[in-house]
Amino acid sequence: MTNQQTIRAQLRQQLRKRRTSLSLHEQQSASDALVKNITKLPQWQEASCIAGYLANDGEIDLTQVMHHAWHQQRRTTVPVIHPFNRKNLLFLQFTATTKRVKNRFGIDEPILACPSVVPLKQHDIILMPLVGFDEAGNRLGMGGGFYDRALASSHHCSPRPWLIGTAHDCQCVDNLPVASWDVPCDVIVTPSRIIYPTSRDCC
Numbered sequence: 001m002t003n004q005q006t007i008r009a010q011l012r013q014q015l016r017k018r019r020t021s022l023s024l025h026e027q028q029s030a031s032d033a034l035v036k037n038i039t040k041l042p043q044w045q046e047a048s049c050i051a052g053y054l055a056n057d058g059e060i061d062l063t064q065v066m067h068h069a070w071h072q073q074r075r076t077t078v079p080v081i082h083p084f085n086r087k088n089l090l091f092l093q094f095t096a097t098t099k100r101v102k103n104r105f106g107i108d109e110p111i112l113a114c115p116s117v118v119p120l121k122q123h124d125i126i127l128m129p130l131v132g133f134d135e136a137g138n139r140l141g142m143g144g145g146f147y148d149r150a151l152a153s154s155h156h157c158s159p160r161p162w163l164i165g166t167a168h169d170c171q172c173v174d175n176l177p178v179a180s181w182d183v184p185c186d187v188i189v190t191p192s193r194i195i196y197p198t199s200r201d202c203c
C-alpha cells in the first residue's frame with residue numbers, strides 16, 4: 001500500500017465511524033435539512049431524471065428526496081452492481097413499488113432487468129453518497145472505485161449529468177488526498193451547506 005492509500009484508508013475508517021455514530025434523531029434531522037437544500041438547487045428544479053441511492057452504513061438518507069421527485073413525476077434510478085463488470089455500476093429505474101434484493105455487500109438494490117437500465121447520459125443529476133469530501137469538491141467513497149468507474153465516461157456526455165455529492169456535515173475534511181482516477185463533485189450538499197467547489201464547464 002502506498003502512503004496515500006494508507007491515509008485514505010485511515011480517513012475512510014474515521015469518517016465512516018462519524019456517520020454511523022449519529023443517532024436516529026440526528027439522521028432524521030439531517031435528511032429533513034438535506035431535502036430542503038437539494039430542492040433549492042436550480043439543477044434540481046430543471047431535472048427530469050435523477051439517480052439517488054438506497055442509504056447504507058450511516059449514509060445520509062435520500063428517502064424524502066426520492067419522494068419529492070416522485071411527487072413531481074420525475075424519473076428516478078438507483079445504482080446496481082454491474083453483473084459482468086463487477087466493479088462498475090448500472091443505474092436502474094426505481095419507484096416506490098420496485099422490488100429490492102440485497103447485493104453482495106448487503107446493500108439493497110432493484111432486481112436487475114435490462115429494460116429498467118437507464119444509461120448514464122440520460123440522467124440530469126447523479127446524487128452520490130460520500131464517505132468524505134473537501135471544499136474543492138473531492139470525494140472519498142467506500143473504496144471500491146464503483147462510482148469512479150461508472151462516472152469515468154461522464155465527461156463525454158453532452159450535456160453531462162450534474163454530479164452532486166451528499167453527506168453529513170461531519171464528513172468534511174480540510175484537504176482530501178486525491179487520486180488520478182477520482183471523479184470530483186460539481187456540487188456538494190449537506191444539511192447545512194450547498195458547496196459549489198469550482199465553476200463547472202458547461203457542455
Ligand SMILES: Nc1ncnc2c1ncn2[C@@H]1O[C@H](COP(=O)(O)OP(=O)(O)OP(=O)(O)O)[C@@H](O)[C@H]1O
Pocket residue numbers: 139140141142143144145146147148149152179181182
Ligand atoms: N476509472 C477507473 N478505472 C479503473 N480502475 C479504477 C477507476 N477508478 C477507480 N479505480 C480503482 O478503484 C480503486 C478504488 O478507488 P477509490 O479509492 O478512489 O474508491 P472510492 O472513490 O472511495 O470508491 P467509490 O468510487 O466506489 O465511491 C482504486 O484502486 C482504483 O485503481
Ligand SMILES: [Mg+2]
Pocket residue numbers: 139140141145148181182183
Ligand atoms: Mg475515488
